[in-house]
Amino acid sequence: MIRRIADLHPPLARSLRILIATDAWRPQVNGVVRTLGRVTHELEAQGHQVEVVGPDRFRTLPCPTYPEIRLALLPGRRVARTIENFKPDCIHISTEGPIGRAARAWCLKHGHAFTTAYHTKFPEYVRARCAVPLAWSYAVVRRFHAPSTSVMVATDSIASELLAHGFTNIRRWSRGVDTELFRPRDDKDFLNLPRPIHLYVGRVAIEKNIEAFLELDLPGSKLVVGDGPQLPELKKRHPGAFFAGEKHGEELARHYAAADIFVFPSRTDTFGLVLLEALASGLPVAAYPVPGPLDVINGSGVGALHENLKSAIEAARDIDPGLCRAHALEFSWAASARQFLGNLAA
Template sequence: MRIAIVTDAWTPQINGVVTSLGYTRRELEALGHEVRMVTPQGTRTVGLPTYPDIRVALRPRRLIREAFREFQPDAVHIVTEGPLGLAARSHCRRRGLAFTTSFHTRFPEYIQLRLPFVPLEWGYAFLRWFHRAGRRTMVTNETMRAELETHGIRNLVFWSRGVDTELFRPREKDFLTAERPIFLYVGRVAVEKNLEAFLRLNLPGTKYVVGDGPARRQLEEEYPDAVFTGFKQGEELARHLAAADVFVFPSRTDTLGLVMYEAMACGVPVAAYPVQGPRNVVAHGVTGCLDEDLATAATEALKLDPRACREAALARSWRSATEEFLDNLTPARPAPLAVGS
């Protein structure tokens, strides 16, 4: 099957969406499918306001038109609600092509954090309009489905996530030599990640922030005792994660938080708020601690057994997650009726 996956989020961006798509593409191709990633890569782009590191295609309609004409997909999946996603939606609607979508990011909340005067419901009205044109919208868990249904988004199905347990595995802790315990965060350094809630905590040892983003310079100045490493990928990222004592995930808005699975695969327990995302990843008191007092969650997580974290991660594979994705796809065009039917 020829599968077109349209996404505004792609390399060189580093985030959970890009990671998920990379593993999904690998597994689809291993299963014998032909995959075309339709992304801004290699085209003229412009940086997003307030976040110039994220770049979007300048001529998305032309890019979509040419990609679909060349590839002739059997199934179309639209990942993001950005310029490419909008162009793909429009193209499919005009040509009578069925497609699926997925929900990854709480854009209404992110916009409101930057522009408080924009009503939250405006963002969800846009999401309702965008996703109702698709045959199915994929979400990661039941909590997310129930929440989106309250906003009027329908036809929701599950698409879970896996973790690379060969790359992310327990390793020697001496890769990081700072004072212990080491509490570590990995991800974008941006307002929506609520990083100050972590950096303000009165904790023993050392705080690490692995990642980059528009808020990094300000936070480095305000919290000089924390170690900011910038972006890390692959083996270097895995070594940082495995060397931590607790992974701290302060976000209140993430729909999942793939990096929590990666930390658990390294045998590192998670500390987080008891909100959407962490509640669907962390087994409280087993693979991490969830508490409205994040300092309590972090200190209690130190007491947990790293082996339980690793065992939980081993139960999640990218192959099974990709099979769910495949089951959710719909043919771009209906099959012709057999003669005599």
């Protein structure tokens, strides 16, 4: 009998053995990796045993158009062996790549319940690169998630979109932010750039729509923090912008805190952890009214959403940084981990 952890009465008191299969893992730098890393840390702090099966365990090949992302080469046997040796109570499949597919195949063969997550708007990403019809890509992704007991999504907007595309068994799994690391700071002169400083943080890739930001005529400076396949092209096309490269930890937090406005031009993110990091740092957000920003920002007064990105930026300039910080304090990784745990199947 398949049971969700949240439905057990009384709740399980014992430690659970949780296996997470993911094609996105360290040393990759993205929201999926940060989410899994923080939730794993929280689960282990609660006494659970977590085994993460990522591409670092396999021979890999570079992902087409994303050479920084390595895809496991024929991971089936090792994934199966790892599952059988670990003997998990719960299996969570985080991504639809080779490792995720290998874990899914093992679960289906052995009748083991599993959960999945929809971290990435994969059909939209494929269309941005290859012009594949959305209906085709959604059919493939929907088939992958169909046997899952719970398809975890970060926001209500994404849940509604997936329901419209025929997905079922959708459950919420929100995100958190480290409000001790990402916080307002006094050393704004750390960035010696003309103000106001408009900041983008994230992967520098075509699906992030960064050029919509860089093309704008704005006072002050445009600062891009991150790395990715589109970085050389954008540097060449926008010599007036500043590109700081990839930053982590304290250095990343200082960049947030020293900026004035956070600009989020993506139309395809399912959440956008960077939104919370910016808000925790006291930065108002300017973005399009799309899933992610709509769920994190809409109605809170901590950002401006508009189909004209420049109009959103202009409106965001008048927002109180203290309000942004207070909104971010409502999100915690401990709560995210509890929600994740409750969605798992045992």
